Amino acid sequence: MQNVQNKSERVPVHAFGVRFFHWLNAFAIFIMTMSGWRIYNASPLFGFRFPSQITLGGWLGGALQWHFAAMWLLVVNLAVYLLIGLVSGHFRRTFFPVSPGAVITDLKKALRGQLSHGVGHYNSVQKTFYIGVLLIILVTIISGLCVWKPVQLQSLVFLLGGYENARLVHFAGMSGIVAFVVVHLALVAVVPSTLIPMIIGTARVDMKKEGMNNHGH
Amino acid sequence: MVIKSAVAGGRLLERKSPILNIERRLFMKKALSLGALSLLTGCDASNPSVADRILWAMSHWNDEIQAAIFDSNKSAQIYTESDITDPFPFNAYYAESQAPEIAESGYALHLGGLITDKASWSLERLRALPQASQITRHVCVEGWSAIGKWGGVPFGEFLRLVGADTQAKYVGFSCADDYYTSIDMETALHPQTLLALTFRDQVLPRRYGFPMKLRVPTKLGFKNPKHIMAIFVTNDYPGGYWEDQGYNWFSGS
Numbered sequence: 001m002q003n004v005q006n007k008s009e010r011v012p013v014h015a016f017g018v019r020f021f022h023w024l025n026a027f028a029i030f031i032m033t034m035s036g037w038r039i040y041n042a043s044p045l046f047g048f049r050f051p052s053q054i055t056l057g058g059w060l061g062g063a064l065q066w067h068f069a070a071m072w073l074l075v076v077n078l079a080v081y082l083l084i085g086l087v088s089g090h091f092r093r094t095f096f097p098v099s100p101g102a103v104i105t106d107l108k109k110a111l112r113g114q115l116s117h118g119v120g121h122y123n124s125v126q127k128t129f130y131i132g133v134l135l136i137i138l139v140t141i142i143s144g145l146c147v148w149k150p151v152q153l154q155s156l157v158f159l160l161g162g163y164e165n166a167r168l169v170h171f172a173g174m175s176g177i178v179a180f181v182v183v184h185l186a187l188v189a190v191v192p193s194t195l196i197p198m199i200i201g202t203a204r205v206d207m208k209k210e211g212m213n214n215h216g217h
Numbered sequence: 218m219v220i221k222s223a224v225a226g227g228r229l230l231e232r233k234s235p236i237l238n239i240e241r242r243l244f245m246k247k248a249l250s251l252g253a254l255s256l257l258t259g260c261d262a263s264n265p266s267v268a269d270r271i272l273w274a275m276s277h278w279n280d281e282i283q284a285a286i287f288d289s290n291k292s293a294q295i296y297t298e299s300d301i302t303d304p305f306p307f308n309a310y311y312a313e314s315q316a317p318e319i320a321e322s323g324y325a326l327h328l329g330g331l332i333t334d335k336a337s338w339s340l341e342r343l344r345a346l347p348q349a350s351q352i353t354r355h356v357c358v359e360g361w362s363a364i365g366k367w368g369g370v371p372f373g374e375f376l377r378l379v380g381a382d383t384q385a386k387y388v389g390f391s392c393a394d395d396y397y398t399s400i401d402m403e404t405a406l407h408p409q410t411l412l413a414l415t416f417r418d419q420v421l422p423r424r425y426g427f428p429m430k431l432r433v434p435t436k437l438g439f440k441n442p443k444h445i446m447a448i449f450v451t452n453d454y455p456g457g458y459w460e461d462q463g464y465n466w467f468s469g470s
Binding site: 147 | 272276278286291294354356361362434463469
Protein backbone atom coordinates (compact mmCIF):
# COMPACT_ATOMS: atom_id res chain seq x y z
CA MET A 1 0.00 0.00 0.00
CA GLN A 2 2.78 2.35 1.00
CA ASN A 3 4.59 1.35 -2.13
CA VAL A 4 1.68 2.25 -4.40
CA GLN A 5 1.30 5.68 -2.86
CA ASN A 6 4.91 6.43 -3.52
CA LYS A 7 4.55 5.68 -7.19
CA SER A 8 1.32 7.55 -7.83
CA GLU A 9 0.14 11.04 -7.11
CA ARG A 10 -2.89 13.25 -7.67
CA VAL A 11 -2.58 15.60 -10.63
CA PRO A 12 -5.04 18.37 -11.46
CA VAL A 13 -7.22 17.52 -14.46
CA HIS A 14 -10.34 19.70 -14.49
CA ALA A 15 -10.29 23.17 -12.97
CA PHE A 16 -13.12 24.07 -10.61
CA GLY A 17 -14.72 26.34 -13.25
CA VAL A 18 -14.85 23.54 -15.78
CA ARG A 19 -16.44 21.14 -13.32
CA PHE A 20 -18.91 23.76 -12.13
CA PHE A 21 -19.94 24.48 -15.72
CA HIS A 22 -20.06 20.81 -16.65
CA TRP A 23 -22.45 19.71 -13.92
CA LEU A 24 -24.73 22.73 -14.12
CA ASN A 25 -24.82 22.27 -17.86
CA ALA A 26 -25.55 18.56 -17.52
CA PHE A 27 -28.42 19.37 -15.15
CA ALA A 28 -29.80 22.07 -17.46
CA ILE A 29 -29.56 19.81 -20.53
CA PHE A 30 -31.33 17.05 -18.58
CA ILE A 31 -34.22 19.35 -17.65
CA MET A 32 -34.41 20.96 -21.09
CA THR A 33 -34.45 17.62 -22.90
CA MET A 34 -37.01 15.87 -20.71
CA SER A 35 -39.35 18.87 -20.57
CA GLY A 36 -38.76 19.42 -24.28
CA TRP A 37 -39.95 15.89 -25.01
CA ARG A 38 -43.16 16.62 -23.12
CA ILE A 39 -43.66 19.80 -25.15
CA TYR A 40 -42.97 17.84 -28.34
CA ASN A 41 -45.67 15.35 -27.34
CA ALA A 42 -48.29 18.11 -27.35
CA SER A 43 -47.89 18.42 -31.10
CA PRO A 44 -45.48 15.81 -32.49
CA LEU A 45 -43.46 16.77 -35.56
CA PHE A 46 -43.08 13.12 -36.53
CA GLY A 47 -45.11 9.96 -36.16
CA PHE A 48 -44.09 9.19 -32.58
CA ARG A 49 -44.34 10.48 -29.04
CA PHE A 50 -41.84 10.18 -26.22
CA PRO A 51 -43.00 7.85 -23.44
CA SER A 52 -44.41 10.12 -20.76
CA GLN A 53 -42.38 8.32 -18.06
CA ILE A 54 -39.19 9.81 -19.46
CA THR A 55 -40.60 13.32 -19.77
CA LEU A 56 -40.74 16.11 -17.23
CA GLY A 57 -43.56 18.43 -16.23
CA GLY A 58 -46.58 16.14 -16.13
CA TRP A 59 -48.50 18.12 -18.73
CA LEU A 60 -47.74 20.74 -21.37
CA GLY A 61 -48.01 23.71 -18.98
CA GLY A 62 -45.71 22.08 -16.43
CA ALA A 63 -43.22 21.10 -19.10
CA LEU A 64 -43.19 24.64 -20.46
CA GLN A 65 -42.53 26.01 -16.97
CA TRP A 66 -39.56 23.68 -16.54
CA HIS A 67 -38.29 24.42 -20.04
CA PHE A 68 -38.44 28.21 -19.72
CA ALA A 69 -36.96 28.15 -16.22
CA ALA A 70 -34.06 25.85 -17.07
CA MET A 71 -33.29 27.79 -20.25
CA TRP A 72 -31.89 30.58 -18.06
CA LEU A 73 -29.61 28.17 -16.26
CA LEU A 74 -28.47 26.72 -19.58
CA VAL A 75 -27.87 30.05 -21.28
CA VAL A 76 -26.28 31.97 -18.39
CA ASN A 77 -24.02 29.06 -17.45
CA LEU A 78 -22.97 28.54 -21.06
CA ALA A 79 -22.37 32.26 -21.64
CA VAL A 80 -20.09 32.51 -18.60
CA TYR A 81 -18.26 29.34 -19.64
CA LEU A 82 -17.73 30.56 -23.21
CA LEU A 83 -16.58 33.99 -22.05
CA ILE A 84 -14.10 32.66 -19.51
CA GLY A 85 -13.00 29.87 -21.86
CA LEU A 86 -12.21 32.34 -24.63
CA VAL A 87 -10.57 35.00 -22.47
CA SER A 88 -8.50 32.64 -20.32
CA GLY A 89 -7.18 30.64 -23.27
CA HIS A 90 -8.77 27.45 -21.94
CA PHE A 91 -10.34 26.66 -25.32
CA ARG A 92 -7.11 27.41 -27.17
CA ARG A 93 -5.13 25.14 -24.88
CA THR A 94 -7.56 22.23 -24.60
CA PHE A 95 -9.57 22.17 -27.84
CA PHE A 96 -6.97 23.34 -30.36
CA PRO A 97 -5.22 22.58 -32.57
CA VAL A 98 -7.53 20.05 -34.13
CA SER A 99 -7.21 19.06 -37.77
CA PRO A 100 -9.31 16.74 -39.96
CA GLY A 101 -6.27 14.57 -40.57
CA ALA A 102 -5.61 14.14 -36.86
CA VAL A 103 -9.28 13.35 -36.28
CA ILE A 104 -9.23 10.57 -38.89
CA THR A 105 -5.99 9.16 -37.50
CA ASP A 106 -7.31 9.23 -33.93
CA LEU A 107 -10.65 7.80 -34.98
CA LYS A 108 -8.91 4.82 -36.60
CA LYS A 109 -6.85 4.33 -33.45
CA ALA A 110 -9.96 4.58 -31.32
CA LEU A 111 -11.74 1.91 -33.35
CA ARG A 112 -8.73 -0.38 -32.88
CA GLY A 113 -8.78 0.39 -29.17
CA GLN A 114 -5.34 2.00 -29.32
CA LEU A 115 -6.22 5.64 -28.84
CA SER A 116 -4.33 7.57 -26.22
CA HIS A 117 -6.73 8.91 -23.65
CA GLY A 118 -4.27 10.65 -21.42
CA VAL A 119 -5.42 12.33 -18.25
CA GLY A 120 -6.04 16.04 -18.74
CA HIS A 121 -5.29 15.90 -22.43
CA TYR A 122 -7.85 15.50 -25.20
CA ASN A 123 -7.22 13.50 -28.35
CA SER A 124 -8.56 14.83 -31.66
CA VAL A 125 -11.78 12.82 -31.52
CA GLN A 126 -12.56 14.21 -28.09
CA LYS A 127 -11.76 17.74 -29.23
CA THR A 128 -14.10 17.39 -32.20
CA PHE A 129 -16.85 15.99 -30.02
CA TYR A 130 -16.60 18.73 -27.41
CA ILE A 131 -16.41 21.55 -29.95
CA GLY A 132 -19.20 19.91 -31.91
CA VAL A 133 -21.59 19.55 -29.00
CA LEU A 134 -20.98 23.15 -27.96
CA LEU A 135 -21.90 24.28 -31.48
CA ILE A 136 -24.96 22.04 -31.51
CA ILE A 137 -26.08 23.46 -28.15
CA LEU A 138 -25.69 26.97 -29.58
CA VAL A 139 -27.77 26.09 -32.65
CA THR A 140 -30.39 24.49 -30.43
CA ILE A 141 -30.56 27.60 -28.26
CA ILE A 142 -30.85 29.91 -31.26
CA SER A 143 -33.55 27.81 -32.93
CA GLY A 144 -35.31 27.55 -29.56
CA LEU A 145 -35.33 31.34 -29.25
CA CYS A 146 -36.87 31.47 -32.75
CA VAL A 147 -39.65 29.10 -31.75
CA TRP A 148 -40.20 31.07 -28.54
CA LYS A 149 -40.23 34.55 -30.14
CA PRO A 150 -40.98 34.20 -33.87
CA VAL A 151 -42.26 37.78 -34.15
CA GLN A 152 -39.68 39.63 -32.07
CA LEU A 153 -36.81 37.62 -33.61
CA GLN A 154 -38.22 37.40 -37.13
CA SER A 155 -34.91 38.14 -38.87
CA LEU A 156 -33.35 35.18 -37.10
CA VAL A 157 -36.42 33.07 -37.91
CA PHE A 158 -36.03 34.07 -41.56
CA LEU A 159 -32.41 32.86 -41.52
CA LEU A 160 -33.57 29.50 -40.22
CA GLY A 161 -36.15 29.23 -43.01
CA GLY A 162 -39.29 30.22 -41.09
CA TYR A 163 -41.09 29.18 -37.92
CA GLU A 164 -41.85 25.58 -38.85
CA ASN A 165 -38.28 25.06 -40.02
CA ALA A 166 -36.96 26.50 -36.78
CA ARG A 167 -38.95 23.80 -34.96
CA LEU A 168 -37.23 21.15 -37.08
CA VAL A 169 -33.81 22.69 -36.41
CA HIS A 170 -34.60 22.75 -32.70
CA PHE A 171 -35.56 19.07 -32.82
CA ALA A 172 -32.44 18.19 -34.82
CA GLY A 173 -30.31 20.07 -32.29
CA MET A 174 -31.90 18.15 -29.42
CA SER A 175 -31.23 14.90 -31.29
CA GLY A 176 -27.58 15.87 -31.73
CA ILE A 177 -27.22 16.67 -28.04
CA VAL A 178 -28.89 13.42 -27.01
CA ALA A 179 -26.63 11.47 -29.40
CA PHE A 180 -23.63 13.17 -27.81
CA VAL A 181 -24.84 12.34 -24.31
CA VAL A 182 -25.35 8.67 -25.24
CA VAL A 183 -21.81 8.35 -26.64
CA HIS A 184 -20.38 10.43 -23.77
CA LEU A 185 -22.01 8.27 -21.10
CA ALA A 186 -21.10 5.07 -22.93
CA LEU A 187 -17.43 6.12 -22.93
CA VAL A 188 -17.60 7.05 -19.26
CA ALA A 189 -18.99 3.57 -18.63
CA VAL A 190 -16.09 2.07 -20.60
CA VAL A 191 -13.49 4.30 -18.88
CA PRO A 192 -15.04 5.03 -15.49
CA SER A 193 -11.80 6.56 -14.17
CA THR A 194 -12.60 9.70 -16.21
CA LEU A 195 -15.65 10.34 -14.04
CA ILE A 196 -13.70 10.97 -10.82
CA PRO A 197 -11.65 13.94 -12.09
CA MET A 198 -14.84 15.62 -13.36
CA ILE A 199 -16.15 15.42 -9.79
CA ILE A 200 -13.12 16.07 -7.57
CA GLY A 201 -10.83 17.72 -10.11
CA THR A 202 -7.79 15.52 -9.76
CA ALA A 203 -6.79 12.08 -10.95
CA ARG A 204 -4.47 9.58 -9.33
CA VAL A 205 -1.73 8.93 -11.82
CA ASP A 206 0.75 6.10 -11.64
CA MET A 207 3.84 8.14 -12.49
CA LYS A 208 5.92 5.21 -13.69
CA LYS A 209 3.18 3.83 -15.92
CA GLU A 210 2.14 7.22 -17.20
CA GLY A 211 5.70 8.02 -18.12
CA MET A 212 6.21 4.84 -20.07
CA ASN A 213 2.94 4.37 -21.78
CA ASN A 214 0.19 6.85 -22.39
CA HIS A 215 -2.19 4.34 -23.96
CA GLY A 216 -3.91 3.40 -20.73
CA HIS A 217 -7.32 3.01 -22.28
CA MET B 218 -78.41 32.37 -26.58
CA VAL B 219 -76.27 33.20 -23.64
CA ILE B 220 -78.12 30.70 -21.49
CA LYS B 221 -77.51 27.88 -23.91
CA SER B 222 -73.85 28.64 -24.29
CA ALA B 223 -73.39 29.16 -20.60
CA VAL B 224 -74.97 25.80 -19.92
CA ALA B 225 -72.74 24.15 -22.48
CA GLY B 226 -69.69 25.86 -21.10
CA GLY B 227 -70.62 25.22 -17.50
CA ARG B 228 -71.09 21.54 -18.13
CA LEU B 229 -67.73 21.40 -19.80
CA LEU B 230 -66.00 23.16 -16.99
CA GLU B 231 -67.64 20.94 -14.46
CA ARG B 232 -66.61 17.85 -16.36
CA LYS B 233 -63.14 18.82 -17.50
CA SER B 234 -61.47 21.53 -15.60
CA PRO B 235 -61.36 20.45 -11.95
CA ILE B 236 -60.57 16.87 -12.88
CA LEU B 237 -57.81 17.96 -15.15
CA ASN B 238 -56.47 20.16 -12.39
CA ILE B 239 -56.28 17.27 -9.98
CA GLU B 240 -54.67 15.10 -12.64
CA ARG B 241 -52.11 17.77 -13.30
CA ARG B 242 -51.23 18.12 -9.64
CA LEU B 243 -50.71 14.36 -9.43
CA PHE B 244 -48.61 14.42 -12.60
CA MET B 245 -46.56 17.22 -11.13
CA LYS B 246 -45.79 15.09 -8.08
CA LYS B 247 -44.83 12.20 -10.31
CA ALA B 248 -42.59 14.44 -12.33
CA LEU B 249 -40.88 15.57 -9.16
CA SER B 250 -40.21 12.05 -8.03
CA LEU B 251 -37.58 12.04 -10.75
CA GLY B 252 -35.44 13.82 -8.22
CA ALA B 253 -34.82 16.78 -10.46
CA LEU B 254 -35.76 19.19 -7.73
CA SER B 255 -33.55 17.62 -5.11
CA LEU B 256 -30.66 18.07 -7.51
CA LEU B 257 -31.54 21.73 -7.77
CA THR B 258 -32.19 22.64 -4.18
CA GLY B 259 -31.27 19.68 -2.02
CA CYS B 260 -34.77 20.00 -0.60
CA ASP B 261 -37.47 17.43 -0.05
CA ALA B 262 -38.42 16.45 -3.58
CA SER B 263 -41.77 15.03 -2.52
CA ASN B 264 -43.02 18.51 -1.67
CA PRO B 265 -44.31 19.95 -4.94
CA SER B 266 -44.87 23.42 -3.57
CA VAL B 267 -41.14 24.16 -3.59
CA ALA B 268 -40.84 23.32 -7.27
CA ASP B 269 -44.12 25.06 -7.98
CA ARG B 270 -42.90 28.22 -6.29
CA ILE B 271 -39.61 28.22 -8.21
CA LEU B 272 -41.34 27.52 -11.52
CA TRP B 273 -44.04 30.14 -10.99
CA ALA B 274 -41.42 32.69 -9.97
CA MET B 275 -39.47 31.94 -13.14
CA SER B 276 -42.64 32.25 -15.19
CA HIS B 277 -43.28 35.70 -13.69
CA TRP B 278 -39.68 36.63 -14.42
CA ASN B 279 -40.29 35.52 -18.01
CA ASP B 280 -43.37 37.78 -18.12
CA GLU B 281 -41.14 40.73 -17.23
CA ILE B 282 -38.51 39.78 -19.80
CA GLN B 283 -41.09 39.38 -22.54
CA ALA B 284 -42.72 42.71 -21.73
CA ALA B 285 -39.27 44.31 -21.91
CA ILE B 286 -38.39 42.83 -25.30
CA PHE B 287 -41.86 43.39 -26.75
CA ASP B 288 -41.48 46.00 -29.47
CA SER B 289 -44.79 47.66 -30.30
CA ASN B 290 -43.33 48.86 -33.61
CA LYS B 291 -42.51 45.34 -34.67
CA SER B 292 -45.16 43.70 -36.81
CA ALA B 293 -45.87 40.04 -37.23
CA GLN B 294 -45.09 38.81 -40.72
CA ILE B 295 -47.92 39.27 -43.22
CA TYR B 296 -48.66 36.34 -45.53
CA THR B 297 -50.56 36.03 -48.80
CA GLU B 298 -53.94 34.45 -49.54
CA SER B 299 -52.24 31.37 -50.96
CA ASP B 300 -50.42 30.79 -47.65
CA ILE B 301 -53.66 30.39 -45.72
CA THR B 302 -53.97 27.01 -44.01
CA ASP B 303 -57.02 25.18 -45.30
CA PRO B 304 -58.81 23.88 -43.39
CA PHE B 305 -57.75 26.09 -40.51
CA PRO B 306 -57.67 23.91 -37.37
CA PHE B 307 -60.31 24.17 -34.67
CA ASN B 308 -58.76 24.42 -31.22
CA ALA B 309 -60.27 24.85 -27.77
CA TYR B 310 -60.36 23.11 -24.41
CA TYR B 311 -63.49 21.31 -25.62
CA ALA B 312 -64.58 19.51 -28.76
CA GLU B 313 -65.78 21.45 -31.78
CA SER B 314 -69.36 20.21 -31.28
CA GLN B 315 -69.34 21.86 -27.83
CA ALA B 316 -68.54 25.33 -29.17
CA PRO B 317 -71.12 27.81 -27.93
CA GLU B 318 -73.98 28.69 -30.25
CA ILE B 319 -74.61 32.38 -30.08
CA ALA B 320 -77.45 34.12 -31.91
CA GLU B 321 -76.64 37.46 -33.45
CA SER B 322 -79.92 38.99 -32.34
CA GLY B 323 -79.67 40.09 -28.77
CA TYR B 324 -75.91 39.78 -28.67
CA ALA B 325 -74.18 42.69 -26.98
CA LEU B 326 -70.52 43.17 -26.17
CA HIS B 327 -70.25 44.40 -22.59
CA LEU B 328 -67.55 46.78 -21.46
CA GLY B 329 -66.31 47.24 -17.92
CA GLY B 330 -63.57 48.48 -15.68
CA LEU B 331 -61.49 51.55 -16.48
CA ILE B 332 -63.53 52.57 -19.54
CA THR B 333 -65.36 55.90 -19.82
CA ASP B 334 -68.16 54.85 -22.15
CA LYS B 335 -69.39 51.48 -20.93
CA ALA B 336 -72.35 51.25 -23.30
CA SER B 337 -72.73 47.80 -24.86
CA TRP B 338 -71.97 47.24 -28.52
CA SER B 339 -74.11 45.36 -31.00
CA LEU B 340 -72.41 43.54 -33.89
CA GLU B 341 -74.05 46.00 -36.28
CA ARG B 342 -72.37 48.95 -34.62
CA LEU B 343 -69.01 47.18 -34.49
CA ARG B 344 -69.26 46.40 -38.22
CA ALA B 345 -69.93 50.06 -38.90
CA LEU B 346 -66.54 51.03 -37.47
CA PRO B 347 -63.48 51.23 -39.78
CA GLN B 348 -62.32 47.68 -40.45
CA ALA B 349 -58.90 46.17 -41.15
CA SER B 350 -57.80 42.68 -42.09
CA GLN B 351 -54.55 40.77 -42.18
CA ILE B 352 -53.14 37.34 -42.93
CA THR B 353 -50.90 36.18 -40.09
CA ARG B 354 -49.54 33.06 -38.49
CA HIS B 355 -51.36 31.69 -35.49
CA VAL B 356 -48.82 29.91 -33.26
CA CYS B 357 -50.25 27.49 -30.73
CA VAL B 358 -48.64 26.92 -27.34
CA GLU B 359 -48.51 23.25 -28.37
CA GLY B 360 -46.04 24.14 -31.12
CA TRP B 361 -48.12 23.82 -34.29
CA SER B 362 -48.96 26.85 -36.34
CA ALA B 363 -51.47 27.79 -39.03
CA ILE B 364 -51.99 30.82 -41.23
CA GLY B 365 -55.34 32.55 -41.31
CA LYS B 366 -56.99 35.77 -42.39
CA TRP B 367 -58.86 37.79 -39.83
CA GLY B 368 -60.69 41.06 -40.25
CA GLY B 369 -62.32 43.44 -37.80
CA VAL B 370 -61.86 46.53 -35.71
CA PRO B 371 -58.29 47.51 -34.77
CA PHE B 372 -58.46 46.94 -31.04
CA GLY B 373 -56.35 49.93 -30.01
CA GLU B 374 -58.65 52.26 -31.90
CA PHE B 375 -61.67 50.66 -30.28
CA LEU B 376 -60.16 51.08 -26.82
CA ARG B 377 -59.48 54.76 -27.49
CA LEU B 378 -62.95 55.22 -28.95
CA VAL B 379 -64.65 53.98 -25.80
CA GLY B 380 -62.32 55.97 -23.58
CA ALA B 381 -60.36 53.10 -22.07
CA ASP B 382 -57.61 54.08 -19.65
CA THR B 383 -54.65 53.16 -21.86
CA GLN B 384 -52.32 53.69 -18.91
CA ALA B 385 -53.94 50.72 -17.17
CA LYS B 386 -52.02 47.47 -17.08
CA TYR B 387 -54.44 44.84 -18.32
CA VAL B 388 -57.28 44.18 -20.70
CA GLY B 389 -59.40 41.19 -19.69
CA PHE B 390 -61.87 39.12 -21.67
CA SER B 391 -64.68 36.85 -20.61
CA CYS B 392 -66.20 34.53 -23.13
CA ALA B 393 -69.37 32.58 -23.78
CA ASP B 394 -67.49 29.27 -23.47
CA ASP B 395 -66.45 30.19 -19.92
CA TYR B 396 -62.99 30.87 -21.23
CA TYR B 397 -61.25 33.96 -19.93
CA THR B 398 -57.87 35.54 -20.47
CA SER B 399 -56.07 38.86 -20.27
CA ILE B 400 -53.32 40.72 -22.09
CA ASP B 401 -51.01 43.63 -21.37
CA MET B 402 -52.10 47.09 -22.51
CA GLU B 403 -49.10 47.52 -24.81
CA THR B 404 -50.10 44.46 -26.81
CA ALA B 405 -53.75 45.53 -26.76
CA LEU B 406 -52.69 48.78 -28.44
CA HIS B 407 -50.43 47.05 -30.98
CA PRO B 408 -51.57 48.05 -34.50
CA GLN B 409 -52.07 44.40 -35.53
CA THR B 410 -54.29 43.47 -32.60
CA LEU B 411 -57.82 43.09 -33.98
CA LEU B 412 -61.26 42.63 -32.53
CA ALA B 413 -61.90 40.10 -35.28
CA LEU B 414 -65.38 39.81 -36.75
CA THR B 415 -64.49 37.88 -39.91
CA PHE B 416 -62.41 34.93 -40.99
CA ARG B 417 -61.39 34.75 -44.65
CA ASP B 418 -63.73 37.68 -45.38
CA GLN B 419 -66.79 35.80 -44.08
CA VAL B 420 -68.59 36.39 -40.81
CA LEU B 421 -66.50 34.67 -38.15
CA PRO B 422 -67.95 31.15 -38.00
CA ARG B 423 -68.97 29.49 -34.75
CA ARG B 424 -65.95 27.16 -34.74
CA TYR B 425 -63.56 30.10 -34.92
CA GLY B 426 -65.29 32.16 -32.24
CA PHE B 427 -68.51 33.81 -33.39
CA PRO B 428 -69.39 36.56 -32.80
CA MET B 429 -65.87 37.81 -32.25
CA LYS B 430 -62.41 36.82 -31.17
CA LEU B 431 -59.41 38.87 -30.29
CA ARG B 432 -56.74 38.26 -32.89
CA VAL B 433 -53.29 38.94 -31.45
CA PRO B 434 -50.58 37.91 -33.91
CA THR B 435 -47.88 38.85 -31.39
CA LYS B 436 -49.08 36.29 -28.87
CA LEU B 437 -49.67 32.55 -28.68
CA GLY B 438 -53.05 31.20 -29.76
CA PHE B 439 -54.52 30.76 -26.28
CA LYS B 440 -54.15 34.53 -25.76
CA ASN B 441 -56.66 34.98 -28.61
CA PRO B 442 -60.01 34.55 -26.84
CA LYS B 443 -63.08 33.54 -28.86
CA HIS B 444 -66.82 34.10 -28.30
CA ILE B 445 -66.04 37.30 -26.38
CA MET B 446 -68.94 38.52 -24.24
CA ALA B 447 -67.24 41.19 -22.16
CA ILE B 448 -64.08 43.27 -22.22
CA PHE B 449 -62.71 45.07 -19.18
CA VAL B 450 -59.73 47.26 -18.42
CA THR B 451 -58.06 46.91 -15.06
CA ASN B 452 -54.90 47.28 -13.00
CA ASP B 453 -55.62 44.11 -11.05
CA TYR B 454 -54.11 41.01 -12.62
CA PRO B 455 -57.05 39.10 -14.14
CA GLY B 456 -55.21 35.84 -15.00
CA GLY B 457 -56.75 33.45 -17.46
CA TYR B 458 -58.20 29.99 -17.91
CA TRP B 459 -54.89 28.38 -18.90
CA GLU B 460 -52.68 30.96 -17.23
CA ASP B 461 -54.14 30.09 -13.82
CA GLN B 462 -53.17 26.47 -14.44
CA GLY B 463 -49.60 27.25 -15.38
CA TYR B 464 -49.28 28.57 -18.92
CA ASN B 465 -47.06 31.62 -19.01
CA TRP B 466 -49.20 34.74 -18.79
CA PHE B 467 -47.44 37.05 -21.26
CA SER B 468 -46.87 34.34 -23.88
CA GLY B 469 -45.66 36.76 -26.52
CA SER B 470 -44.47 35.58 -29.91
